Amino acid sequence: MGTEVRALLSTEKEVALRDSLGVDLHPLHGTLVDRQGARLLLSVRTAIGSRELGSQPLYQRVGVTPQDVLRVDVRRLNRTKTAAFALAVAGAGALLAVATVAILRPGSPGGGGGGPPE
Numbered sequence: 001m002g003t004e005v006r007a008l009l010s011t012e013k014e015v016a017l018r019d020s021l022g023v024d025l026h027p028l029h030g031t032l033v034d035r036q037g038a039r040l041l042l043s044v045r046t047a048i049g050s051r052e053l054g055s056q057p058l059y060q061r062v063g064v065t066p067q068d069v070l071r072v073d074v075r076r077l078n079r080t081k082t083a084a085f086a087l088a089v090a091g092a093g094a095l096l097a098v099a100t101v102a103i104l105r106p107g108s109p110g111g112g113g114g115g116p117p118e
Contacts (some may be wrong), residue, residue, distance in 0.1 A: 004075040013068035021046055021060055040064050083106045
């Protein structure tokens with residue numbers, strides 16, 4: 001559960017959802033909430049709330065059957081690649097911070113002092 005999916009639905013199901021929700025869901029982007037036998041329950045974003053309430057996205061739960069679905073793409077997180085990317089970004093940030101401190105420190109080569117000693 002909690003898996004992000006993108007599904008292409010049959011024309012009949014798309015029309016039924018558009019008529020009941022008032023939203024065009026082509027393709028349907030959502031999160032798998034529950035699986036009950038041959039029926040999938042997805043949480044899909046259908047609107048954005050008012051500005052007074054913080055403009056939070058509003059979600060609706062939608063049930064689909066295998067007959068409703070023409071194609072499904074599942075988005076999975078590759079933990080190894082994500083961790084490697086996060087470490088690379090953190091390392092680059094650390095190097096940048098060290099270089100910035102070295103440049104701004106007075107008396108360091110290439111740093112702040114600028115003129116001859118007094």
